[in-house]
Amino acid sequence: MFIGFDYGTANCSVAVMEGNTPRLIPLEGDSCFIPSTLCAPTRESVSEYLYRFFGLTPSDKLGEQILRSAIANNREEGIELMHGDLVFGQAALDTYLDDPEEVYYVKSPKSFLGATGLRDIQIRFFEDLVCAMMSNIKQQAESHLQQDITQTVIGRPINFQGLGGDKANMQAEAILKNAALRAGFQDIAFQFEPVAAGLDYESQLTEDKTVLVVDIGGGTTDCSMIRMGPSYRDKTDRPDSLLSHCGCRVGGNDLDIALAFENLMPAFGKNSKSQRGIEMPVMQFWNPIAINNVAAQTDFYATSNLKVLDQLRRDAESPQLLQRLIEVHQQTLGYQIVRHAEEAKISLSEQPEFLSSIPLSASQIETHISSGQLAEAIETPASKIVELVQGALTQSQDKPDVIYMTGGSARSPILRALMERELPGVPIVAGDYFGSVTAGLARHAQRTFS
Structure with a gap:
């Protein structure tokens, strides 16, 4: 049996095809x-738990x-x-949150897969993290479906987070593939996430259109300009319909980190100062909330940095x-701060x-945070998303008939207004902000494995 698998930065989901309709599978409760x-008792617990309770052995001598x-x-x-010592999701x-000092917690490991150096x-450790999450999801899906799942199409961004270009992308995809193989998938394919979202939108079209897909995910934003509709829908090989792809590591x-920082x-x-009028070092306030940066997190939470923070407090x-910043260090509260910023961002899309x-x-x-303060705080990452759209337009040498926005942050009226300003008069549509990529991956899996 096959599934579409969206291993996302913020959330994961899987879908199966029922006839010609994708259906997402419950993975955590309903x-x-x-x-x-x-979350695990210790960092080392992840690898041991995979072996003891998932029955998964390492893939090579280094893993052993x-x-x-x-x-x-x-x-x-x-x-x-x-x-039960290794837990997932909510x-x-x-x-x-119950005891941040006493556990090992990881959010969005996908953000680290393309990291350089x-x-x-x-x-291998990141492979263990991903394998654990994939194994849990696979088990939940198989329990719901009462069938073994051996084939999957996994979504991937145009460019993973990281500065290594093609090398970083190859590294990240290799980690995902090796983790999926260890988790028990036998046949594995990949599809660009914006293309998958476009495939789901295409199922609704009654006439051919040129569509700009803007997928604003948790860790990356991807744009694809695609010709789609009835003339293309049933084609297995359709390179001529894919006019451009652009992706950035934003x-x-x-957006959450920028809002938290500002x-x-x-x-x-x-923005406070020492008694001598010297401003506090900016990186001490950036590093704890830079949850997608391994080096920044390591620097802030290092034992040696606690002495630095204590000296800053005395001065x-x-x-x-x-x-308060010392308490962030002692209790590993950076994730909590970013989570509160995310809650503010979501609420400010409606109030x-x-x-x-x-x-x-x-x-x-x-x-107190206003929508105006949100717009100001995210100006820099938002401008990079606009540059990405401009790059997709330049690369394709075409203008879209419609903009299809998907991904959790696509709900933001600020980002929608930027799209309207960049392409005035082009209608913007949205489907399932969270499920369109997963549904499209299931459609692609049907074509790949049937």
Whole structure:
């Protein structure tokens, strides 16, 4: 049996075809979307849990070395894993929020797959993370369908996050493929996420159109200019209909981080000064919330940085603000801050103002954020999305009949207004913001494996 598999930065989902109609499968309770999160007792627990409770062995000698080291480290720490110690989705977030200091929590591992400078041992560990998530999703889907799933088309962005170009893309796709093979998929294909979204939209068309697909995902934004409609729908090979592809490493997470940096981090000391009038170092407020940057997170949460933060607090004009930043370090609260920014972004798509309330050990930090402040905060990442659209238009040397916007952040009226300004008079349509890519991947899987 085959599925379309959207392994997303923010959420994961899968779909099967029932006749000519895709159907998304519940993966967490009644929800067809499971947040791309994982929580374990320790970092090393992930590899050991895969072996003990999923029955999955490493793919090579380096993987075996990681597993042996993980088991030894867990025994040294007195950790005996139990079934259920590795949790996913909303359950993972809830576990992390309950006690952030005592668990290992990962959000959006897809963001790291194309990172440059990764050592082989890091790549294998990311493979374990992805394999664990894929295995859980595969098991949930098979339990619901009461069938084994052996074939899948996995969505991928035009360009993964990372600065390595084609090399980064090859690295990320290889991690996804190896993880999927270990999870039990036998036949694996990939499709660009905006093309998949376009395939789902195409099923509704009664006449041929040139469509600009703008897919604003959690970690990347992708644009594809595609000729589609009844004349193209049933073609297996249709390279002439794909006019252009462009992708950039900017997505919904970047909007959340930008909003958190500009509007939430001042409560932790950003823009404050020392007693001598010197501004606090900006990177100490960027690194904790740069949740898609391995190096930034490592630098901020390093034990040595705690001494730096404590010195900043002693020198600060407003030491109570820097004390809050120290608490962020001690309790690994960067993910929480970005989560509150995401909540504000979502709410501000429907209302003019939002009150953010971040709980700390001794207080609640309340911040009023307006839609105007949101627009100002995300101006830089939003401008990169506009540049991407311009690149797709230039590459295709064509003008679309319609713009099809999808992805969670495509709901933003700010981004929609930017599209209208860039292509005045071109109608903008939207389908299922979260499910169109998954549905299109299932349609492509039907053509690939039937």
